[in-house]
Amino acid sequence: MTTVLKLGGSVVTEKDNPEQVDEVSLARTTDAVAGSEVERLVVVHGGGSFGHYHAATHGVTTTQGTHDSGAVADVHGAMKTLNRRVVDALLARDVPAVPVHPLSLGARDAEGDLTLPAGSVRTLLDEGFVPVLHGDLVAHRGKGTTVVSGDELVTSLAGSLDAERVGMCSTVPGVLDAEGEVIPHIGAFEDAAAALGGSDATDVTGGMAAKVRSLLSLGAPAFVFGPDGLGAFLAGEEAGTRIDGAGTDEDESADGE
Ligand SMILES: Nc1ncnc2c1ncn2[C@@H]1O[C@H](COP(=O)(O)OP(=O)(O)OP(=O)(O)O)[C@@H](O)[C@H]1O
Numbered sequence: 117m118t119t120v121l122k123l124g125g126s127v128v129t130e131k132d133n134p135e136q137v138d139e140v141s142l143a144r145t146t147d148a149v150a151g152s153e154v155e156r157l158v159v160v161h162g163g164g165s166f167g168h169y170h171a172a173t174h175g176v177t178t179t180q181g182t183h184d185s186g187a188v189a190d191v192h193g194a195m196k197t198l199n200r201r202v203v204d205a206l207l208a209r210d211v212p213a214v215p216v217h218p219l220s221l222g223a224r225d226a227e228g229d230l231t232l233p234a235g236s237v238r239t240l241l242d243e244g245f246v247p248v249l250h251g252d253l254v255a256h257r258g259k260g261t262t263v264v265s266g267d268e269l270v271t272s273l274a275g276s277l278d279a280e281r282v283g284m285c286s287t288v289p290g291v292l293d294a295e296g297e298v299i300p301h302i303g304a305f306e307d308a309a310a311a312l313g314g315s316d317a318t319d320v321t322g323g324m325a326a327k328v329r330s331l332l333s334l335g336a337p338a339f340v341f342g343p344d345g346l347g348a349f350l351a352g353e354e355a356g357t358r359i360d361g362a363g364t365d366e367d368e369s370a371d372g373e
Pocket residue numbers: 123124125126127161162163164266284285286287288290291292293311312315320321323324327
């Protein structure tokens with residue numbers, strides 16, 4: 117049983133202060149990981165005020181690339197600093213965390229499609245480690261380097277590792293409907309489209325909409341929840357919004373072959 121968990125950048129950093137870790141939230145989330153009994157766990161964390169700050173300074177996005185090696189050093193360097201902080205917090209709680217840097221692993225083709233070889237992550241899991249990846253820059257054919265988000269890494273790894281459970285720990289308690297209530301289950305994009313379209317912030321709405329769309333394409337149930345739901349998710353329980361699309365049996369309990 118392999119579990120892929122994303123810790124949102126807004127959960128582990130103070131979003132409004134460049135390069136500031138949210139110590140309280142990082143301690144809380146890593147306590148939850150350390151207190152769980154998940155067998156094969158991959159952690160991916162986002163960029164928050166580390167990666168996004170430097171990516172914005174240098175004008176780099178998932179589609180707008182840079183050939184400036186100084187910019188690569190800034191963005192990747194900031195993400196390595198954050199990754200070290202997350203890994204150290206896990207190690208301090210006796211979680212066998214090992215850093216894995218996507219810039220050294222992945223690449224995009226000219227269409228922007230990501231290839232992320234999973235051999236090192238799979239072998240680390242087999243050897244009893246907890247690989248900790250992060251949003252990063254990756255080589256991009258024709259564009260130099262572009263941003264790869266933690267969400268993309270989660271989707272890619274969930275597929276290549278045949279993950280049974282996927283969790284996205286964000287600052288919101290789940291995918292919210294137009295009234296601000298958590299939608300318990302999304303089985304098709306239409307279930308959430310109206311609520312996602314109801315948000316004021318178009319760009320951020322695009323982020324959550326893209327998250328839901330990519331999670332629906334996985335062959336495993338995915339959960340979007342806040343820090344309060346992390347313990348339940350890691351205990352194998354329902355947390356926040358459950359997202360399962362066509363690749364997953366609607367009713368696992370009825371799945372008797
Ligand atoms: N319908 C919705 N339900 C929940 N959140 C929504 C909705 N529409 C937009 N959002 C926004 O999506 C955000 C969560 O997605 P986001 O990708 O920012 O989280 P994250 O995984 O913590 O990412 P990052 O690693 O970039 O910080 C929320 O903070 C919220 O502002």
